[in-house]
Amino acid sequence: MRTWQVERRKRTRHLIKLGGLVVKAGIVDLTGDDRAIILGALIWMAEKLKSEQGEHARQLWAGKGKQALAMDRKGQRMPVAREPGQV
Template identity: 80%
Template sequence: MRSWQVERRKRTRHLIELGGLVIKAGVVDLTGDDRVIILGALIWMAEKLKGDQGEQAQALWTAKGKNAFEDGEATDACFKPAQKLASSARLTRRR
């Protein structure tokens, strides 16, 4: 396999893993897969990291991410409020 193919596969795998994190965090479902919102949130996050409270944000987000990976279920913390809301909305519609 040529070196450019190897590099392309590495990049593709990296991008897939990053997309998986967005899904695992529940961002896709919570935004209705609205890519404008997702991009806006990522830009906001980057600006926060560049700002004077960037180190605090990084420490907080690192701890949350570590906990999510250790629990093995990052989506639980993100989806529970949305699931409850969706469940109650379904119950309301059925009545």
């Protein structure tokens, strides 16, 4: 197999894993698979990370992500954020 083929497969696998995170987080269901909403949210995240509050957001999101991944490894449901007042 050629080097470019190996690299292409690695990239494809990486992108599939990233897409899986979007599904695991419940984003696909919550947005009705609306790609404009999903992209808008990702752009908002990128802007937040570039802002003065970027380090705080990074720490907060990393903590939530680590907790969710640990729960997933144990076979438990990942927590989904809810709006205040929702049950």
